Amino acid sequence: MTGKTETGDSAAKERWERRTQGPLLVAAVLFAVAYAVPIVVTDVAPWIRTACRYIEWSVWAFFALDYAIRLRLAPRRWRFVREQPLALLAVLLPLLQPLRLLRLVSALLLVGQRARMTFQVRLTTYVAGSCAGLLMFGSLAVLEVERNSPNGNIQTLGDAVWWSFTTMTTVGYGDLAPTTGLGRVLAIGLMLSGIALLGVVTANIAAWFIARFDQEASEERRQTAAIEALTAEVRALREEVTELRGGSAGSDDSATGASPHVSSPRS
Incomplete structure (x- = not known):
């Protein structure tokens, strides 16, 4: 009975994740827009700023509700x-320290968790999306x-954007640098993220080359085995043909030796 219950709960969880994937992605986009507008547009109207804040918290509540239901x-x-x-930490971060930057980090964690659970994307696509998201949100x-x-x-x-790009790639020209404590914490996070992403890209490229070499080696071994099998088969056929020819020649000799000798009538 317990096994049936667990199976039913797993199926219900999978159905919930399939149905909410689209709305959660839309909510994530709304969160990004609501976060970016007050920063990019400095002279935005107060009511727009308030609406963006409500959108942020509403989206956050949506993600928290999704985690609770799952x-x-x-x-x-x-x-x-x-x-x-990470998903649990992302839900708890706003309760621990309600800073907009921490809410932003939490939202990124939640979106990343759901994306990894519901889509089987290639590693390169995921890394590219992570780079773009870190670059955009880090800049904001x-x-x-x-x-x-x-x-x-x-x-x-x-x-x-220029600072985020040079920081993520660990170039660090030094022409632009944060001066506040929170800005430096953000810089540390971007540097560590950039190193991690570069490591993933390098490892992915190396794994691709290794896989190609293994595939070529496997194909070469398969061709070698096929050639050896064909050679053995040809050798066996030759031996069989030789035996058949030898047997045929022996039969002809026996037939010739067994034929009666007819003497000439004059003898």
Whole structure:
């Protein structure tokens, strides 16, 4: 009975994830727009800023509700929590320290968790999406933090994008740098993320080459085995033909020796 219950809960969980994947992706896009508008447009109307804030928290509540329902439908809840610690941490972050930057990081974690669970995409596609998301949100976050700093030199979106790109790639020209504590924490996160993503790309390329070499070696071994088998078969056929020819020659000799000798009448 317990096995049937777990099977039913797993099926219900899978149905819920399939049905909510589209709305959650739309909600993630709304969250990104609501987060970006007040930062990019500095003179935005107060009501737009308030609406964006409500959208952020509404989307956040949607993701939190989704996590709660998936936890409720999971056959083994503690196992579900243990296997997805980032999702739980993302849900709890706003309760621990309600900063917009932490809400942003949490939203990224939640979207990433759902994307990995529902889509079997190639690793390169996932890495490219992660790079684009970190670049965009990192630029917005550092611009929000550094724009009002007295000694800040990241004042425009272009400066923020340039800084995020050089930081993620660990180039670090030094022409632009955060001056606030939160900005430097963000820089550390981008640097570590950039190193990790570059490592994943390098490992993926190396794995691709190794797989190609293994495939070629396997194909070569298969062809060698096929040639050896064909050679053995040809050798066996030759031996069989030789035996047949030898047997045929012996039969002809026997037939010739057994024929009666007819003497000439004159003898």
